[in-house]
Amino acid sequence: MRAAGVTEFGGPQALHIVDVPAEPLGPGQLRLRVTAAAVNPTDTHARSGAYAGRDPVKQPPFVPGMDVAGVLTGIGPDTATDLAVGDRVMGIVVPTGAHGGYREDIVLPAGSVVRAPAGASDEQAATLPMNGLTARLALDLMSLQPAQTLAVTGAAGSFGGYVVQLAVAEGLTVVADASKADEELVRGLGAQHVVRRGDDVADRVRELFPDGVDGLADGSVQDARVLPAVRDGGTVATVRGYRGDGSRDLRVHPVLVRRYAEEREALNRLRRQAEDGVLTLRVAATFPAEQAAEAHRRLEAGGVRGRLVLTF
Structure with a gap:
């Protein structure tokens, strides 16, 4: 089974095609033939070894990737699902060892997989789950x-962009940051x-909202530097584990997506919102899986808008 992974942690050049065993299909699980896997910043951290200490699997190869799309090829016994073999699907992956999204076949909990949005390509679908x-x-x-009111930093990125669109759909007033080049986006x-x-x-x-905004989604990981944008007693969501500085009764929530990895209805809701045009699925470029190292180089160089996607 082909995968793009590392046998030794390191820079982008550490990524190469590795052979991994097929995963068994058990109760409550689905098997996917992966045709597209999105490349995210968390994947670059995994490749470099940042998460090695918390991975229960200590033997290489290690395969990054948290987003997949493709075709459902198997349904495990005693699995409650409305999906059928042959359906186009997308799913979120919690990587461990060789179990990551950059592989051409993967087994996932049924709660982590839903139909791909109608009208979207596999590459587009792979940008949505995580x-x-x-x-x-x-x-x-x-x-x-x-x-x-909600402030969003990193609004041109994938996380920030989805926050903006979801928040506007829910009636929030959004103030977002952008470079001059990204303002129109x-x-x-x-x-x-x-x-x-x-x-x-x-x-x-604060120039726009002198009393501060009610909430902040800090997609650009500015942490303490952006807390002054929020009013006393306001709320903040962070994406790298930052828990705030304890000031002004701010409620700070580190966002760990693993908590929602089997929230099937939440993922289905996102699918419907993509179909309805509430969410925009943005693909910046695609790379064959054999060029995963180049995709990581491109991402780490900065300036990517939308997601880079590996194809199998």
């Missing part, structure tokens, strides 16, 4: 109400206010 569920979880944790996602990105983004938000 980032979409991360955005959904961030908004659920903050529990903002319609007409409240971010406005197109629905943000009612756009401020210039940078270390002073909190000051720019």
Whole structure:
């Protein structure tokens, strides 16, 4: 079974095609033939060994990847699902060892897999599960109400873009950051206010909302630098484990998407929103799996808008 993985942690050049055994199909599980796997920043951290200490599997190869799309090829015994063999599907992967999205065949819990959005290519579908569920979880944790205000950093990225679109659909007033080159993109996602990105983004938000915004989704990982944008007692969602500085009664929620990895209805809701045009599925470029190293180089060089996608 072909996969793109590493036998030794390192830079992009460490990624190469490896042979991995087929995974057994058990109760409550589905087997997918993977045709597309999105490339995310978390994959580059996995490739470099940042998560090695918490991976229960210690033997290489290690296969990154948290997003897949393809064809359902098997249904395990005693599996409750409305899917059928042959359906086009997408799923979220919690990687362990060789069990990552960059492989041409994978077994996942039934709760992690839903139909691909109608009208979307496999490459487009692969951009939705992990980032979409991360955005959904961030908004659920903050529990903002319609007409409240939300600031989004990293709004041109996949996570930030989904947060903007979901928040606008729920009646929130969104102020998002963007570079000059990305301002039109971010406005197109629905943000009612756009401020210039940078270390002073909190000051720019306060110019628009002097009392501070009700919530903040910090997709650009600015942590303490952007907390001043939020009013006293407001709420913050972070994506790299940051828990705040304990000031001003801010409610800070580190967003760990693994908590939603089997929230099938949440993923199905995202599918429907993609079909309805609420969410935009953005593919920046595709690479054959054999060029996974080049995809990682491209991502780490910065400036990618949308997701890079590996194809099998």
